[in-house]
Amino acid sequence: MVEEMKSTHFLEELQRQFEKDFKSQNPELFDVAFDIDGKKLYAHKYRLSMISSTFNSMLSDRWSFKNEAVSIKDYKFEDFKELLTFIYSGKCSINDINIFTMLDISEYYQIEHLKELCDEYLSKMEFNLSNIFKVLETSNTYSLIKVKKAISSFITPHFTTLIKSNEFLNAKKMVMKEIITFFATKPNKHENLFLSIYEWAENQANLKKQQFSNDEIFNMKDKIKVEMQDFLPLFEFNKMKSSFLLNFVVPRGFLFTRDELADIIEYSKSxxxxxxxxxxxxxxxxxxxxxxxxxxxxxxxxxxxxxxxxxxxxxxxxxxxxxxxxxxxxxxxxxxxxxxxxxxxxxxxxxxxxxxxxxxxxxxxxxxxxxxxxxxxxxxxxx
Structure with a gap:
């Protein structure tokens, strides 16, 4: 009789030994060294290469020399140490200060499970006007799922405060598109949303105007149109009040083609x-x-x-x-x-x-x- 037996205690003990060895940082136990800000961190090539395709390329003979420390210049010592700690233990210390760096480092080294932890941490963060736009930008950049749901729960009741804030006026274009996409499905917000996005575009155009010399020709309407053109298809003008269309949208007809403006005018009157x-x-x-x-x-x-x-x-x-x-x-x-x-x-x-x-x-x-x-x-x- 043959029966396959498995010892979970052996695997647990092996994992504990891996963690213990990493914490010891005894150079004799490892075959790769990293140099960060003049400090050394030691690890195993096989373990890193198995988990991360980025490490696999970095530690190949084509890119590194045997017995030479690999220089890490894009991340600080403590942050890189947290990455290696996660690889050896599955644990990582994340806080409001290092969260964005740890998210970036998980993306760069293709450590999906660490990225998921960062997503979970951000989804539980306390949002306010000081951080919501950065978190929104981050969620879009790294395609985070949990935090996007949390953001939606925050911005819905804070819509009015959000669109009147200085942070809104200075937010990046990709963030504006995310906000429009979300609120375009919310009835009774179409007019305020269009008005706010137009004010954002005006502010962006003014910032660009300050970069030009007085001798250069600067057409404010053209610059506003450039900022708005990616957003216009996202607005449902047929769900806006006729008075708003006639009093605010139509006077800014330079944003539209002749046919588009004609349709808006016809709709507003009909x-x-x-x-x-x-x-x-x-x-x-x-x-x-x-x-x-x-x-x-x-x-x-x-x-x-x-x-x-x-x-x-x-x-x-x-x-x-x-x-x-x-x-x-x-x-x-x-x-x-x-x-x-x-x-x-x-x-x-x-x-x-x-x-x-x-x-x-x-x-x-x-x-x-x-x-x-x-x-x-x-x-x-x-x-």
Whole structure:
């Protein structure tokens, strides 16, 4: 009889010996030395080469000489020691001071498990305006997953403070793109986001202007357009208020092609934005085209008036009108939870998709900014 046996105690003892040997830094136990700031660190070529493709190349005969210490110039002694400590023990001391260096060193030496530890550490960091932009830039540079989720949780409730900060105005372009990509999916933030990004672009253009001499030609509009051009496709102008488009976007028509500007002007004159806000301050919005003239006029008559609430699943406003006799062209869509509609009694109403019946006449899809819920005394506005 043959049975394969395994001793975990042997493996654990072997690992403990590896850690003990590394801590001793006895040159006789190792076959490679590193020189950092005039100090030496010793390790095993095989162990490093097995774990890291970067070390494998660095320690090959093509790049290093036998018995000669390998010079490390890009990292400090303590940081490089933490890297080797992790390779020998799986442990690493990370703090707010060395986290960005340890992340960079894990990327450079292709130590994925150390990179994951750095990602986890950053995701638990206490964010504020002083560090959030650097962390956001870092998460994008190193494709971190956990910290991006943590960043999203922080920036959503701090949106207004974030976009008004000096740190925002001086953030890098890659960070701006990350912020736009995130907030572009958040209804009721499109106008403020576009305004803030434009102010950022103005600030960037002004910084560049200071680098030019008075004799050089500097076109401010051209520079702003250069800063904005990568961002414009990310904005959904059809979800912005008509008044904002006409008063802010259209006067800055130099940002767009003639056809793009014409579409924005046409849209701003042809569509109305309907917003419903509950007594918690949470809102949903939808877009009505000018073809819904009768509905638009009805909503204007009840604008700012409080709703009546029935059984907690419908918001509706009077006056009532006769429900249209022809079927609605709008159908329920996946991913849309709320709809503006005429109830079977003819009232202007809002329902969740699960409560809509065949007797309801759908008018528009409604998009929530946060987790919207029906409350008493909801208000309706149209612009």
């Amino acid at each position: 569509n109305f934005k309907v917003t419903i806000t509950n007594n918690l301050g949470h809102s949903i919005f939808g877009i009505l085209s000018k073809e819904n003239k009768d509905t638009i006029e009805i909503i204007k008559t009840i604008c700012h008036s409080e709703s009546e609430n029935w059984l907690s699943y419908i918001i509706y406003w009077n006056p009532k009108r006769q429900r249209p006799s022809t079927p609605s062209l709008l159908k329920k869509s996946d991913g849309v939870s709320w709809y503006l509609l005429y109830s079977c009694e003819g009232a202007v109403a809002v329902k969740h998709r699960f409560n809509i019946t065949v007797f309801d006449y759908l008018i528009a899809e409604m998009f929530p900014e946060t987790n919207f819920e029906i409350t008493e005394k909801c208000k309706i506005e149209i612009e």
